[in-house]
Amino acid sequence: MEKREEILENALELFCDRGYDAVGVQEIAERAGVTKPTLYYYFKSKYGLLQELLERGCAPFLERLEQATAYEGDLRGTLCACARAFMDFAKRSPRFYDLLFSLFHYPRESEPYRCARPYVLRQQQLIRNIFEAAAAQLGNMRGRQRQFGLGFCGLVHYFIEMKFEEGREENLCVSDEEIYSLVHQFMHGIYS
Amino acid sequence: MEKREEILENALELFCDRGYDAVGVQEIAERAGVTKPTLYYYFKSKYGLLQELLERGCAPFLERLEQATAYEGDLRGTLCACARAFMDFAKRSPRFYDLLFSLFHYPRESEPYRCARPYVLRQQQLIRNIFEAAAAQLGNMRGRQRQFGLGFCGLVHYFIEMKFEEGREENLCVSDEEIYSLVHQFMHGIYS
DNA sequence: CCTATTATATACCGTTCGGTATATAGCGTC
């Protein structure tokens, strides 16, 4: 039962470092201290391994993000809560965060993309829902909910990547002021 | 001599559709109507093929971008010219544009990333140079030249991706007004 | 204690991978 976790951990590391296609199941198994049939016993294929890896890593975050998107009239506050959810996610599992978005940038016809796509799309959908909900009160977005949703996701993702590059781990601590500033910048851009 | 071009074209299509690792040289050669040794005669390895593909696709764009980055006191105009260069690049070679940035999002230790990296970094460097040059006159950027450069590249790239998704080809025509608006939004964000 | 289930390994499958040794066809040039 513990071998299972070890396989997942090593797969994450290797996929993250060198890419899904470039890593063989052999190497994953070896690094986890097991043999190939053990890996195929737990996950029925290489793709199944990737699926479970993503499901495990995304599920808790998506739950939290769903809570954060509850809109009750305070757009700024809602966006701040979501940005915070993203930052915490990236801080807790930086390797996984890297992997997820790396896979999402694979070609559209590739296995890794198809696997990561639903999770990233779900994130985008949740963020978009905020603007859908806010559209009732704010009359000035004229069907641009999708654009705003994608824009916000893009901005947050870009912010996190910048933080990743600057300092490897310590800088991932993002203050409430930074988040507030980021959201403010986004909204200011929208309304101007 | 014409086979050479055909190999490059088919490699672009396949790498773009399914990813560098997932495509074998066999398939590239077949689709180009040649056999493997012919491919290896022109490009000495699969990696060499990728290198030439990127060099061919990037060189003209980088030259044009370098001209566009010439800063002579008009930051807004310079940024507009650069944005225009990016848009034209993406419009002329949408598949190549896709491939280049797909490769750039591969894992840092992977061959495809190492191959695409210098070209994307060169773009970022050129854009950054604008802010370096402008820093002399504009006193308020306090070493944030790099951040601004990356931010501008990210914004333009994001804008292009959005256009790609909306309408596949027709919407790639970007008006001067749209570009001006994009740059204005960027600068406004900076100064506020 | 026997049995069924879970968890693991040995040894192997056919296929495809990137890459090459070698032969040869066309084709100007001396």
Place this chain on the structure above:
DNA sequence: GACGCTATATACCGAACGGTATATAATAGG
């Protein structure tokens, strides 16, 4: 017309790929 160069194909290499048939330890339940 022999020579040398460019461009192509046939046939092959060892290695690694994803995946599996089968045997066996360990363990829990009756």
